[in-house]
Amino acid sequence: MSSVHDEIQELINIYLKGNESKEIKDKVESHLRECKECRDELAVISELRKVEVPDPGDLFWNTLPKKIRITAGEEKPGRFSFKKLFFSPLPFASVVMILMLLILSQTRNKNINEETFNDPLSASNMDYSDLNEEDIPLFVNNLLLDENYSLHEDISGNSYHSEFASLDAKELESFNDALKNEGLHGG
Amino acid sequence: MEDDIGLVERYIAGETDAIEELVMRYQKQIYAFIYRMTKDMEESKDLTQKTFLNAVKGIRDFRKTASFKTWLYQIAVNTSLNHIKRDKREEVEFEDSVASSQSGALTSILENEKREQVRKSLDTLPERQKLAVILRVYESLSCAETARAMGCSEGTVKAHYHSGVKKLKEVLKEKDYEFSS
Structure with a gap:
């Protein structure tokens, strides 16, 4: 060509x-x-x-522009609507996914918490049935030591264990006395 | 007269009257195009309305680099093709009823038959060829505009258009159609 x-x-x-x-x-x-x-x-x-096209008539031509304006006005361009958000398939699926993820993460956190706090060595879970009466004061004293000091850390993350390690025998004795007094007076 | 893009911007800015002006400007062309695709007046009226509503919904996606008219035709093409695919069977039944009901004054019968022959020949074309012929012949879209409306290259439009016209000629000749001199 x-x-x-x-x-x-x-x-x-x-x-x-x-x-x-x-x-x-x-x-x-x-x-x-x-x-x-x-x-x-x-x-x-x-x-x-x-080949001609049949004319639908003046009524159609005269009303169509207004009809489009009114119908379109019900949903203006760019206007946010919750109805649109929840009744469109994609946003709806996203919302469902987020909810499912939240539920799953909550369930998982609960399981982790249960595992962490069911430590058999923690004081609340210990079996005291084999303690005799003579052992009880010593046990209580140790427990006070544990709960008040050994599990705590200062703001820089150092355990009190390291402080005890630096004390000499005399200092330890006076510290122990102080603890006993604290325990007796509920301090 | 304000141009199309000015009206689009006014509508987006909140002047709802601007959309009425745009509809008035293109409603006849869009209706005629859809009618040629569907051959059903009532459906064409509904689809014309649907085309404009789809256009309004997506008006923020309209890129001002293309003409509003071509963009609107693109929506009309998609709207009518979706409709045709969905209702193909019903459409064929309707076509038969229209053909049988077309009777008028004795003097126009022969002329009507000729038009009907041409119209039916157009329907024998594959969808894309028919679309290219309608947009080029009836809607007077340029090759580039037709390509944008059909979502293909200009080369593809030319190929569809020329194959379509050639096939129409063959079909009409087979029917012993008498071309006007």
Whole structure:
């Protein structure tokens, strides 16, 4: 296919509309005289253009613009709506996913907490049935030591164990006395 | 007269009247295009309304680099093709009823038959060829505009269009159609 032929085929629709320039008109008509293929195409397009579309009537044309404005006004562009959020499939699925993840993470945290605080060595879980009466004061003293000091840390993260390690025998004795007094007076 | 993009911007800014102007400007073209695709007046009216509503919903996605008209045709193409795919069987039944009911004055019978032949020939084309022919011949869209509306390249549009016109000519010749001189 020559480039002139291609160009004319593109111009046939403009030519048929009848509002082409004189230059285009002459160009198309001169090509049509020589090219049967383009004459055939022109004939088919001319026939196609004769097929009319039924008019739906003035009522339709006059009311459609208003109808579109009113219907569209119910859902303005870009306006956020909860209805839209929850009734569109994607946001709805996202909300469900987030809720499921929250529930799952809560369940998992609960399990972890249970595991952590069911330590068999912790004071609350210990079995005291084998203690005899003589052992009880010593046990209570040790327990006070444990609960008040050994599990605590200062703000820099150092355990009191390290402080005890640096005390000499005399200091330890006076510290022990102080603890006993604290235990007796509920300090 | 205010251009399309100005009206789109006004609508987005909250002036709802601007959408009425845009609808008035293109409603006849969009209806005619949809009618040629569906051949059903009532459905065409509904689909024209649907096309404009879809356009309004997605108006923020409209990129001002393309013309509003081409963008609107793109929505009309998608709306009508979706409808045709969904209701293909019912459509064929309706077509038969329209054909049988088309009777008028004796003088126009022959002319009506000729139009009907052309219309039916158009329906024998594959969907994409039919679309290219309708957009180019009836809607007077340029090759580039048709390509944007159909979502394909200009080369593809040319191929569909020329194959369509060629096939129409063959179909009409088989039916001994008399071309006007």
